[in-house]
Amino acid sequence: MSRLAGFLWWATAMPLLPLVLPMAVLTRRSALRLAPAAGPQQGLVGDAYPGEPLRLLLIGESTVVGVGASCLDHALIGRLASALAKRLERQVAWRACGENGITAAGAVERLLPHVQGEAVDLLILVFGVNDTTHFSSARTWGESLQALARPFSERGSRVVLAGVPPLQYFSALPWLLRLLLGWRARLLDRRLRELAAREGLGYCATTLEMRAEYLALDGYHPSQRGYEVWAEAMADWFIASASELSPAQSLSGSADGNVKAMA
Numbered sequence: 001m002s003r004l005a006g007f008l009w010w011a012t013a014m015p016l017l018p019l020v021l022p023m024a025v026l027t028r029r030s031a032l033r034l035a036p037a038a039g040p041q042q043g044l045v046g047d048a049y050p051g052e053p054l055r056l057l058l059i060g061e062s063t064v065v066g067v068g069a070s071c072l073d074h075a076l077i078g079r080l081a082s083a084l085a086k087r088l089e090r091q092v093a094w095r096a097c098g099e100n101g102i103t104a105a106g107a108v109e110r111l112l113p114h115v116q117g118e119a120v121d122l123l124i125l126v127f128g129v130n131d132t133t134h135f136s137s138a139r140t141w142g143e144s145l146q147a148l149a150r151p152f153s154e155r156g157s158r159v160v161l162a163g164v165p166p167l168q169y170f171s172a173l174p175w176l177l178r179l180l181l182g183w184r185a186r187l188l189d190r191r192l193r194e195l196a197a198r199e200g201l202g203y204c205a206t207t208l209e210m211r212a213e214y215l216a217l218d219g220y221h222p223s224q225r226g227y228e229v230w231a232e233a234m235a236d237w238f239i240a241s242a243s244e245l246s247p248a249q250s251l252s253g254s255a256d257g258n259v260k261a262m263a
Helices: 003-030 077-089 104-110 128-134 138-153 174-199 224-244
Strands: 042-045 054-060 091-099 122-126 158-162 202-204
Touching: 003 054, 003 174, 042 077, 054 077, 077 091, 077 224, 122 138, 128 174, 138 158, 138 174, 158 174, 174 202, 202 224
Parallel strands: 054 091, 054 122, 122 158, 158 202
Antiparallel strands: 042 091
C-alpha cells in the first residue's frame, strides 16, 4: 500500500467519522453471532488415491474455522482439500488453525506457536477482514504475514497468500461502511500482492462476489455454498498456476509417477 493511497483513505474517512462510528457501534451490537464450524480441525480426504498425502495447512481468521458452515467438511478447508484431492488425484491431509476475530499480528502470537514445527507441503494464509476493520497499518500487516510465512518457506513449504475478501459485498454492513471498508480492503490486498511478489510467495485473489446465496445468515461470513465456490476457484487457480513453478517448488502427485504440480 503506497503512502499516498493510505493518506487518501484516511483523508476521506476522517471527516466521515461522526457518521461512521455510530454505524459501526450499532452494527457490532446488532450483528448475528455465528459459532465456528463443528468437527475436528484436521482430516484426510481422497484416501482411495495411492501415495503419500499432500499436507495442507490453513492459518487464518474466522473463515479458516468455518464460521457460517455447519462443519469444517463444508467450510473452506474441507472443500478445498476435496477439490485438490480430485484435481491432483492425490490424498490430502488437511489442518485448520484459525480463530474468530483474529488479526495477522494476533496470529503470530497465538496461532503460529501451535503449528510452526509441523511438516507442511502447502500453507495458505487467510487474513484480511479483521485487519481491515481493526485498521491495521500496512507495515504491521506486511510484517505479520512475513512472520507467519517464514518458518514454513525456510523449510521449503509452498506458501500462498489468499486475497483479502471483498468487504464491499458484506450485506451486514451499512452502505457507507461497505464503501470505506471495501476501499481499505483493496488497499491491504494491494500490499498483499506486493509482498507475494517481493518474497516469492503465491498470491491467490479472492474474487468471490458475495451474492445473497454466498453469504451466511449474518451477512458477513460465507455460507456453505459460498465456501464451496471459493474453494473451487482457489483450487482452479492452484492448478492453472502450476506451470509457473520450478521443479523444486512443485508439489509431487501420486506414486504412479505422474507428477501433478500446484502453486
